[in-house]
Amino acid sequence: VSITAYLSVASKAAGFAALMRFIYVGFINFDQSTSSVYNMLAIVDWKFLITVLSVITMTIGNLVALWQNNVKRILAYSGIAHAGYLLMGVVVMNQAGIIAVLIYFASYLIMNFGAFYVVQMIADKVGSEELDEYVGIGYRAPALGTTLTIFLISLTGLPPTVGFIGKFYLFAAVLDSGLIWLAVVGVLNSVVSLYYYSKIFRNMWVRGVDSENPNIKYSIGAQVLMYALAVPTIFYGLYATPLVAWAESSFKMLIGR
Numbered sequence: 001v002s003i004t005a006y007l008s009v010a011s012k013a014a015g016f017a018a019l020m021r022f023i024y025v026g027f028i029n030f031d032q033s034t035s036s037v038y039n040m041l042a043i044v045d046w047k048f049l050i051t052v053l054s055v056i057t058m059t060i061g062n063l064v065a066l067w068q069n070n071v072k073r074i075l076a077y078s079g080i081a082h083a084g085y086l087l088m089g090v091v092v093m094n095q096a097g098i099i100a101v102l103i104y105f106a107s108y109l110i111m112n113f114g115a116f117y118v119v120q121m122i123a124d125k126v127g128s129e130e131l132d133e134y135v136g137i138g139y140r141a142p143a144l145g146t147t148l149t150i151f152l153i154s155l156t157g158l159p160p161t162v163g164f165i166g167k168f169y170l171f172a173a174v175l176d177s178g179l180i181w182l183a184v185v186g187v188l189n190s191v192v193s194l195y196y197y198s199k200i201f202r203n204m205w206v207r208g209v210d211s212e213n214p215n216i217k218y219s220i221g222a223q224v225l226m227y228a229l230a231v232p233t234i235f236y237g238l239y240a241t242p243l244v245a246w247a248e249s250s251f252k253m254l255i256g257r
Contacts, residue, residue, distance in 0.1 A: 019090065051091045055185055058084025062192040071119050072129045074196055075112070078155060081189060082108055088186055089170055092177045095251060100169040102247035107154070107166035107236065114229035115151035118144055121226070125216045134200060136208025141216035143223065145204045147230040152197045154233050157190050162236040165243065 061080030068074045086108075089101035119129065122144060126133045138145030154163030167190065174183045236243050 047091060047093075050087055051179070051182060054084050054087035054091060054182070056084070057081070057087060058186065058189045062189050062196075065196050066192065068196070069131045070129050071131055071134065071200060072116070072123070074131075074200070075115055075119065078193060078196075079112065081193060082112070082155075084189070085167070085170060085186060088174050088182060091179065091182065092173045094173075094177070096169075096173040096176055099244070099247045099251050100166075100173040102250050103169045103240075103243055104166035106243055106246070107162040110229055110232050110236075111151050111154035111161070111163050114226070114233060115148065115155060117229065118148040118151065118226060121218055121222055122148075122216070125218070131199060131203055134203040136204070136213060137216070138204040139209060140213055141218070143226070144216065144218070147226050149201060149204070150230050150233055152200060154237070156194045156197055158194075160234065160237040162233050162240070162243070164237055165240045169244075 058081045061077050061082075061084060065074050065077035065081065068077060086101055086104055089097045089104065091097070092100075122134070122137060122141075123129045125141075138149075150161065154161035157163045157167035167186075171183045171186060174186070
């Protein structure tokens, strides 16, 4: 797997973990009866600043991804958009918001790493990451096409995948906090992401049905890792209880309770 996949997940996870810990310890009043959680340094409207940053990040990431013809760059810019979604949970920053961010983190780890892994497998065989090289991939390598489709559906946030669970908890936390307009912006951005992911779907399954290119072969080890990422993407989309329980226990550790 390329270093891009690792950096797209690990660096983002470390950055958001540090950000949440910093904000929760430094700026949040632990008295749950308080109507606003951002109480220290009240001269700065931190909630507004993070809200604006969330909207800008998810919107720019998705709009730039629309114009890409390189699949790895599409995933890279969509990763920027996903950082914007995660910031929605930081805007809320109560128990529901933090748990939602943790659930989204876990789902993003599985589906994004899986998508990058399959894209790298295809690139190693066809020698390119360009979208045009994906024509007929679903028929030349059905397992690769199917698993990449699962990962992309999950990245979009559609059921029955773990990405849907992540976005469900995230949007629910935002709606519960009264930020209906922010949830609407998030949903609209998800629709945009569906458009550019669908370009990959179309090339893999609609175009090149009668392609005479040779089938793509890959090792057993590569298949094992591919399925090891695809199975939990579906499993946690159908049965999210273990994921939610992990997020709740992690929240207690975060606040030291």
